[in-house]
Each structure stands twice: as C-alpha cells, then as structure tokens.
Amino acid sequence: MFDFKEQNKVGLKGESLFVECYPELNAKKSEEDKRFDFLTIEGAKIEVKTDTYSMEKTENFFFEYFSDMQSQKLGGPWRAKQDKIDHFVYLFTQDKTFFWFHPGDLCEALEPIISTMRYKTVKNRAWTTTGFAVNRELVNDLVFRKDTF
Numbered sequence: 002m003f004d005f006k007e008q009n010k011v012g013l014k015g016e017s018l019f020v021e022c023y024p025e026l027n028a029k030k031s032e033e034d035k036r037f038d039f040l041t042i043e044g045a046k047i048e049v050k051t052d053t054y055s056m057e058k059t060e061n062f063f064f065e066y067f068s069d070m071q072s073q074k075l076g077g078p079w080r081a082k083q084d085k086i087d088h089f090v091y092l093f094t095q096d097k098t099f100f101w102f103h104p105g106d107l108c109e110a111l112e113p114i115i116s117t118m119r120y121k122t123v124k125n126r127a128w129t130t131t132g133f134a135v136n137r138e139l140v141n142d143l144v145f146r147k148d149t150f
Contacts, residue, residue, distance in 0.1 A: 015051025015092050022099070022150045036084040045087040048104075050077065055095040062091055062100070062140065064111060065132040066120060077132060078107045100137075101146035110143055111135065 016038055020028060028039035028047060037046040052063065068076030081089045081104035089107060091100040115133045123130040 011053055011094075012049075012051050015049055015094055018094060018097065019047075019049050019090065019092065019099070022097070022148065037081070037086045046085075047088045047090055048081045048086045049090045049092055051092050051094055053094055056093050056098060056137075057096075059134075060136050060138070061134040062137055063121070063132050063134050064115075065130055066115070067131045069128040070122070070131050071128060076130065078102065078104045078111070082108045097150040099146075099148045099150075100144045101148075102140075102143055103145065107140065107143050110140055114139055 016030065019039070020030075026039075027042040029041075031037050031040055031046075034040075038049045039047040041047065050065075065077035066075070066079060068074050068080065074080075075083055078089045086104055089102045089104045091102070092098070111133070114135060118133050118135075120131045120133055123132070
C-alpha cells in the first residue's frame, strides 16, 4: 500500500530534478493552479510524472488512468489532455532520463494499446489508483524530446 506522504516526497524530488536539469526553461512551480506542475517563461504548462524504477529494471511506463478509481477522476496523460496541459514529462529518477510527450497524441495512441490490457491497481490509504504498464517501445515514436542528465 502506497503512502501519500511518501509518494509526495518522490514527486517533489522529481520536480526538483526537473528544475535543476532544465534551467533554460525558467519553469516556475504552479502554486495557484494544481492541474499542472510547472509554467515556463513562454507560458507552457508542464506535468511531470516521477518513476523510481530504473529503466533497466522495467521496460514500461506506468500511465495512471484514474487517480481515484471510485470517483473515476482521470489521472496521468488523460488528465493532462483534459486540462489542456502542453507537455506530459515522464521521468525515471534513477536514470535521470526525461521523456517528453504531447498529452493529446499520447492518449490517442494509448487507447488501442490499453484496450487489450488489464489495468493495474495501486492502493493508497484513502483511494485506489489504476493505470497501465505500457512497454516504452510501443510509444517511443511519440517522444518528441528525450534527455538524460
């Protein structure tokens, strides 16, 4: 069972790494609008998903579908698409590797892929998250920027 406080620490570590690795973006943490993590100086909205697995240990991205299964509140790239976020960035912290996606394109490509998959559940104390472990190769052509630091 995942603990929100622990997962929040992981996310904050990923966000700090993002700011450290992309100083040229002058990205500022979104304080008022919780739909995204960062706003760049050009006005681009960025959501960062932090994964603690090493890329060697897993060949997959875990794309959250419902952040709360009971309320069916969308998560991951689907929420980013819904909220008109410009960039969905998937970070493997152990590898310091960032994969940049356009949420709309990613969701469109994921729909036929996940239609044949079983979702995975991640239980927290108060809610259950669902999502899909998708092989990186299946969406590799949608990565418009990949950086390793």
